[in-house]
Each structure stands twice: as C-alpha cells, then as structure tokens.
Amino acid sequence: MMISKELYQERARALEGMSLSAVWDVCCPNTEIWNDKFPFEKRKAFFFELLQRLMEDGKIKLAKHDQFLEGSTEEQIERYKKAFPKTEEEWKAKHEEVWFFLEECPGGAVWVLESGYLDWT
Structure with missing residues (x-):
C-alpha cells in the first residue's frame, strides 16, 4: 500500500467533484515533489490504488456516455489498466491529461456525495 x-x-476530501485528470494531477505521495519528477510507473500505481480505494469506499463510480460501467471494482480497474497508456x-x-476525455478511456468519475447526489464529471 x-x-x-x-x-x-x-x-x-480535496478531490471530491473533480475529474479523473485532477486525480491524476495529484498522484505523488510527496507534496515536495512535482508530478513530472515522480516516475511514471509509480504515478500510475498511485493513481490506480487511489482510484480503487475511492471506488471501494463508495466515493466514486466510473461511467461512460451516461452509463455506469459494469463489473466489480477489480474488473473496472483492470479494464482501466489495460486501456491506460503503457509508457x-x-x-x-x-x-x-486529455486522454481521460478520449473515447479510448474506459470512463470518467461520478462522485457519490454524502447526500446521495451523483456529481458527474
């Protein structure tokens, strides 16, 4: 972990309501290091761990074209990993960050707020 x-x-807390490109922007555990100085593979690992935890905690659902993605959290994360740029x-x-808005991206974030409101990004 x-x-x-x-x-x-x-x-x-800080990311609630933000798009996945914003989540990617903060994928470095050390705020003293700029993301472009943090190795790409570690940044990807951080991103997927953060995304999975947000999904498991019910804070985020993934969706594409106004439809929630099907499958377990693990299956959705695996689909994302397969589609994500390799290098x-x-x-x-x-x-x-434009990749998150391209058709090849499996889906975007829908934040599930405490009130139950779904905040589509």
Whole structure:
C-alpha cells in the first residue's frame, strides 16, 4: 500500500467533484515533489490504488456516455489498466491529461456525495 490512511483521506476530501485528470494531477505521495519528477510507473500505481480505494469506499463510480460501467471494482480497474497508456512516451503522445476525455478511456468519475447526489464529471 503506497497511500497512507491520512494521505488518502486528505486527497479524497480535496478531490471530491473533480475529474479523473485532477486525480491524476495529484498522484505523488510527496507534496515536495512535482508530478513530472515522480516516475511514471509509480504515478500510475498511485493513481490506480487511489482510484480503487475511492471506488471501494463508495466515493466514486466510473461511467461512460451516461452509463455506469459494469463489473466489480477489480474488473473496472483492470479494464482501466489495460486501456491506460503503457509508457510515459505513449502518455505524452496522447496529450497527457486529455486522454481521460478520449473515447479510448474506459470512463470518467461520478462522485457519490454524502447526500446521495451523483456529481458527474
């Protein structure tokens, strides 16, 4: 586990209502290091761990074209991992954070607020 309980809680609060590109933007456990200095593979691992925990805690659902993705959290994360750019070079070729809005991205975040309201990003 790369993400401590305290860091997870801080990020979950700060990111509520944000798109997955914003989640990607904070995928470094050390706020003293800029994301572009944090190795791409570690950043991906952090992103997927954070996303999975947010989903398991019921804070986020994934959706595409106004439909929630089917399958377990693990299956959805696996689908995301398969679609995600494999290398930093591929990531940059996809114009980085723009990838989250491309058709090849499996889905975006829908935040489930405490009131039950679904905040589609």
